[in-house]
């Protein structure tokens with residue numbers, strides 16, 4: 573017995589030495605991660621003590637005083653929800669009511685696909701979560717597939733499909749000289765991709781460029797997708813922000829549906845309802861029939877379960893309360909339009925200010941582009957200059973978030989842009 577105790581305490585001692593040694597070295601190889609190219613800008617902005625500082629980095633709407641906005645329809649929904657409901661888990665696929673209302677926004681109030689229950693849809697953690705769920709689903713059920721991503725795109729798209737281990741390819745999108753769409757090269761890339769490829773498309777208000785195909789161009793894209801048997805995955809993060817009208821902004825998707833495509837779609841309420849931190853959105857996949865939709869939904873739920881089990885309830889309640897009540901929905905539509913209109917006004921103001929300063933460059937693209945962003949054409953060095961000398965914060969690709977431009981700072985911003993770009 574004494575012998576046995578001696579041996580086991582020796583084993584214990586040596587294994588705990590091992591444990592101590594390995595514990596101290598567990599994270600020794602961990603290097604700091606690179607700063608996020610978008611959210612890192614906010615961090616730098618917050619750390620700057622200058623009273624002149626301007627944040628046109630992250631795409632988050634501000635009012636004309638530069639303050640975050642909570643929509644009145646959201647406040648009213650919160651009043652109705654408060655104290656009225658329990659805090660039970662949602663199902664793995666999220667709020668059925670929220671998902672139903674969300675599908676109507678993307679697919680149309682009278683969509684036959686909805687009536688025929690052909691859409692597999694789950695609540696997602698905003699647009700990012702919806703994209704990530706889809707990327708994992710794509711990897712699981714089409715393991716050899718790739719995703720074609722526009723150049724440029726929202727930086728996080730690359731991270732999402734990378735972490736889902738889906739190989740990425742790119743397709744032409746933005747035309748450097750015209751600061752518009754490179755439609756011819758985009759169509760070539762669509763034609764040259766192997767049949768049955770997956771493509772990521774921005775449904776409207778392309779981030780970061782603010783450049784969308786025209787209706788006619790969408791029709792041609794859809795036609796070519798049909799010819800090639802490609803799969804279109806739409807990221808619709810800005811429905812309502814392009815034109816001020818969510819119906820109009822869903823046009824690209826509706827064109828694809830008219831042509832009979834089985835699409836996928838990520839929706840988010842971050843921007844159009846201002847529910848940024850609530851992380852509420854939806855992933856939908858159009859299927860051949862109801863049976864397939866049931867199967868696909870069950871698999872999407874199974875992907876969600878080990879990741880976060882089920883989505884949060886509060887944001888979903890806000891959305892379903894607003895969209896389920898005709899008066900609140902009307903108020904929401906009015907408020908989205910007001911946000912879009914303020915941004916359109918700021919585009920004009922920024923361009924006019926630059927022109928008044930006698931800028932030798934053309935700033936027409938500021939008003940040609942749409943949505944929350946202007947892809948200014950400023951170089952990374954010019955952006956650094958703006959930050960270091962003028963305390964103006966934006967992503968280094970030259971994207972200006974018009975949501976951060978106000979009547980109070982537009983003159984300062986224009987002047988600084990003029991200073992850094994006039995000798996270019």
Ligand code: LMR
Pocket residue numbers: 610611629630631632726728779
């Ligand atoms: C942006 O592009 O600024 C937003 O979509 C915020 C984000 O998460 O990157």
